[in-house]
Amino acid sequence: MNLRRAGLTGAVALTAVLALAGPAxxxxxxxxxxxxxxxxxxxxxxxxxxxxxxxxxxxxxxxxxxxxxxxxxxxxxxxxxxxxxxxxxxxxxxxxxxxxxxxxxxxxxxxxxxxxxxxxxxxxxxxxxxxxxxxxxxxxxxxxxxxxxxxxxLKAAAPGATPVAPSPSASPTPSPTPSAAASTTTATADASTAAEAGEKKDDDGSSTGLLVGGAIAAVLVLGGGAWWLTKRRASATGG
Structure with missing residues (x-):
């Protein structure tokens, strides 16, 4: 009788343990x-x-x-x-x-x-x-x-095994590129060329002004000479 009770008690205990272990x-x-x-x-x-x-x-x-x-x-x-x-x-x-x-x-x-x-x-x-x-x-x-x-x-690492380089997570900040430097140089050259063109234009303007001024002076000189010559002829005729 005692053995039977003990067996039933053990079976109940085992069932309870399995029931509790089930969800986990x-x-x-x-x-x-x-x-x-x-x-x-x-x-x-x-x-x-x-x-x-x-x-x-x-x-x-x-x-x-x-x-x-x-x-x-x-x-x-x-x-x-x-x-x-x-x-x-x-x-x-x-x-x-x-x-x-x-x-x-x-x-x-x-x-x-x-x-x-x-x-x-x-x-x-x-x-x-x-x-x-x-x-x-x-x-x-x-x-x-x-x-x-x-x-x-994990087992211990194999002899000579070393960590590999980490994967790149972000690209480094790039330094100024040759194209950018070339663009800067080109811009500077263009500015210089423009300045030279402006100076040349000013020179051309000055030269043109001198030519115009010379022409006007020549016209005045010729006009004055013609007036003087006409007056002289008139005086000689009257005399």
């Missing part, structure tokens, strides 16, 4: 084809387990760990119609909503993993019915988190 079973995970620090061209596979009873996954947002730049991530395999959009601190993968109960699985390619023992990818999942699941907590004091972020443990 859904989670997000990450795996890598090369889980090693400073490994290059690594493919990461993410799986978000469906937990909504009324909607399917619409998008998954990931915050990248320190050492992985958003510009160094590209989308690999993904649900049909889904695409990747880079954000300031990570990326968003999404598209047409998946069927209710279907897990969201996709791959991204990373240029290089950081030099660390483990890296966390905080994940926020959005369903078509508006439900949001946040897998963003990190282990603390050796205790497992209630909503753990996908965690990837």
């Amino acid at each position: 079973a859904a989670h997000a995970e990450v795996e890598a084809d090369k889980a090693q620090a400073l490994a290059e061209n690594v493919t990461l596979t993410f799986v978000s387990e469906a937990e909504s009873a009324s909607g399917g996954f619409r998008e998954v947002r990931v915050v990248l760990p320190e050492g992985i730049a958003p510009a160094d991530v590209s989308l690999g395999k993904a649900p049909k119609g889904w695409s990747l959009k880079v954000t300031d601190d990570g990326y968003v993968v999404g598209g047409p909503a998946l069927k209710t109960g279907v897990d969201a699985e996709y791959e991204v390619r990373v240029r290089q993993l950081p030099d660390a023992d483990e890296v966390a990818f905080k994940t926020v999942e959005t369903y078509s019915d508006g439900e949001i699941s946040r897998w963003i907590e990190l282990p603390k004091d050796g205790q497992e988190a209630d909503q753990p972020a996908p965690l990837l443990k």
Whole structure:
């Protein structure tokens, strides 16, 4: 009798444990084809387990760990119609909503993993019915988190492995270009030419003025001489 009661009690306890563990079973995970620090061209596979009873996954947002730049991530395999959009601190993968109960699985390619023992990818999942699941907590004091972020443990870097140069985030401010300098030179030359043309014009004007003045003086001289000659002839005739 006591054994039977003990068995029933154990079965009830086990059922209760399973019932409590059921809702927390859904989670997000990450795996890598090369889980090693400073490994290059690594493919990461993410799986978000469906937990909504009324909607399917619409998008998954990931915050990248320190050492992985958003510009160094590209989308690999993904649900049909889904695409990747880079954000300031990570990326968003999404598209047409998946069927209710279907897990969201996709791959991204990373240029290089950081030099660390483990890296966390905080994940926020959005369903078509508006439900949001946040897998963003990190282990603390050796205790497992209630909503753990996908965690990837890395082996030590290979001998001689070094960090690659970071992807350019912005173009440097350009220095004055040869064309600009040439334009400046051309403008200066044009200004000089215009000045010279003005001086030449002034010179031409002065020369023309001198010629006109000389012509007028000559006319006056000739007129005065003609008048004097006429008067002299008149005097001689009268005499």
